[in-house]
Amino acid sequence: GAGVSQSPSNKVTEKGKDVELRCDPISGHTALYWYRQRLGQGLEFLIYFQGNSAPDKSGLPSDRFSAERTGESVSTLTIQRTQQEDSAVYLCASSTDRREKLFFGSGTQLSVL
Amino acid sequence: AQSVTQPDIHITVSEGASLELRCNYSYGATPYLFWYVQSPGQGLQLLLKYFSGDTLVQGIKGFEAEFKRSQSSFNLRKPSVHWSDAAEYFCAGSNFNKFYFGSGTKLNVKP
Numbered sequence: 001g002a003g004v005s006q007s008p009s010n011k012v013t014e015k016g017k018d019v020e021l022r023c024d025p026i027s028g029h030t031a032l033y034w035y036r037q038r039l040g041q042g043l044e045f046l047i048y049f050q051g052n053s054a055p056d057k058s059g060l061p062s063d064r065f066s067a068e069r070t071g072e073s074v075s076t077l078t079i080q081r082t083q084q085e086d087s088a089v090y091l092c093a094s095s096t097d098r099r100e101k102l103f104f105g106s107g108t109q110l111s112v113l
Numbered sequence: 114a115q116s117v118t119q120p121d122i123h124i125t126v127s128e129g130a131s132l133e134l135r136c137n138y139s140y141g142a143t144p145y146l147f148w149y150v151q152s153p154g155q156g157l158q159l160l161l162k163y164f165s166g167d168t169l170v171q172g173i174k175g176f177e178a179e180f181k182r183s184q185s186s187f188n189l190r191k192p193s194v195h196w197s198d199a200a201e202y203f204c205a206g207s208n209f210n211k212f213y214f215g216s217g218t219k220l221n222v223k224p
Contacts, residue, residue: 033212042119042216043203056211091157098207099145101159 025094
């Protein structure tokens with residue numbers, strides 16, 4: 001596609017439910033990143049994929065968070081047993097390599113009631 | 114640990130005044146450095162990037178940034194701010210494919 005696509009754009013869920021957030025990176029981009037942006041705050045690194053492997057998962061806040069990537073393409077971020085503090089915009093970005101800019105998706109606004 | 118720090122959370126300048134947003138990095142080697150802007154309701158847009166060579170880099174919208182190794186800084190500047198520059202600005206560093214973002218600086222522009 002022309003850019004990084006994220007779905008859904010908005011997700012409202014009840015506390016304790018599981019959610020899946022999807023990211024379609026730009027075709028050919030081997031690097032994929034997930035960030036979280038809480039209201040009024042900066043970007044918080046969650047996880048980075050190079051191809052289908054995740055050499056750096058250090059930003060995942062707890063074991064309720066997991067992510068996978070398949071076919072060096074689509075990535076899914078899963079949050080189990082959601083909590084109210086998980087409410088944020090989840091941003092996905094892709095890149096060809098570290099010398100090039102990140103292309104960001106428009107994000108998924110997650111609201112946990 | 115590798116990190117990028119933006120010491121100013123909020124900055125307010127008058128339209129037409131000059132602007133400097135601070136960014137400091139902490140890396141073992143010189144990272145690749147970037148400035149992004151996030152306008153209200155919009156996604157992140159790259160303003161400029163530094164890899165090597167000339168330490169003063171020019172970006173879009175009249176922005177420039179200067180890399181100073183001795184100060185581990187990569188400050189963003191603009192000689193004359195426009196009201197449309199009101200946004201949040203993020204400094205980022207990249208080393209071995211991992212991007213680190215600063216916490217952002219919110220810029221307000223007074224008429």
